[in-house]
Amino acid sequence: MTDAGDPTTDGRTAESAVLTSDATWCDRCGADATAGPHPGCATARVLEPPRYCGHCRRRMRVQVLPVGWSAVCVEHGERRG
Amino acid sequence: MPEILDQARTQVLGDGVGLDQAGVLAVLTLPDEHVPAALQLAHEVRMRWCGPEVEVEGIVSLKTGGCPEDCHFCSQSGLFTSPVRSVWLDIPSLVEAAKQTAATGASEFCIVAAVRGPDDRLMKQMREGVAAIRAEVDIQVAASLGMLSQEQVDDLVEMGVHRYNHNLETCRSYFPNVVTTHSWEERWETLRMVRESGMEVCCGGILGLGETVEQRAEFAAQLAELDPHEVPLNFLNPRPGTPLGDRPVVEGKDALRAIAAFRLAMPRTILRYAGGREITLGDLGTRDGLLGGINAVIVGNYLTTLGRPATDDLKLLDDLKMPVKALSATL
16 A cells, blocks of 8 residues: 555665655655656565655655555655555 | 685584684675575575474564664664654554554564663563463564563563574674664673563674675674674665665675575575665575575565565465474474
């Protein structure tokens, strides 16, 4: 399960993993995501959960489980992958 | 055929006696063209002294991040600018994670916490969590909670934890370059207590921390001296914000050399693929390692990073005709 508007369905698709459709910040490195793609982050995100909220850049509380992960932003709620 | 492989065929395959540090170094420095022969021999050693079964394990982080230690590879240290935040897993989620792991056919479930050593709160969480898992899930429970006191060792035994992981991470001579907040000897002391308690000892480390190939051989020899039940073999996955965040990943050929060398140093141990294999070896290299001495895998995700889907690993084992070790075989 992912955020509404997140094109990722399984958390493992590199090109779509970093940015939610209306994200301002890269959810891996926390840098500005509007200036251009982050190909390195996109590749890495195939094997990593998100760490930053794409909407507000807050560091999220992330729990990795044997199957899937949960990432919680105090302002924007939970994402799951 | 290089002399070291002839020697290993007689000594390790024939007699079950592992290579010493010099022998391991000779394997680690084999020319590329001899790596397949080393892997083949390591596979024969594994099949002869361990058998065809592969032990499957899942792991989960009970307490993530905020660790006071400075292990330079670790994104969970509170001393670095890593984006990993502190978070605790509740008991129902822990049990669910154990169920997810058991559903893969795994016989092992390891509960891990990012701490120097457990405090009363963590031990209480462990006691409740292990009891809940044992009540609902048919799986062996292991733990990795850092350095222990004798009382904590005894408590874990009483809880029913059957294996304890405490990695030495690297060889004694290189350890101060990787960790400064505690010593290699302190880790060794915990391992000694665990062994004497009757729990199985799980101890391995990470390759690619900047150690030399000689230090890699030193590490294998020190592990062989410890003679752990299991050796998890990790390859550095450089984590952003950590002191080793910019290190290169281990070359695939070097990783395969290490797998063969560690198997030839420890013919009877459970040699487990742990973190980093996805980026170091990829799918093809993962297969090569399983045919080169590895006889255990962590399936699914790791503590802060993701792994291959468990189904991919299980399919690979099926393709290789390597049966998953049944839970009954571990009891």
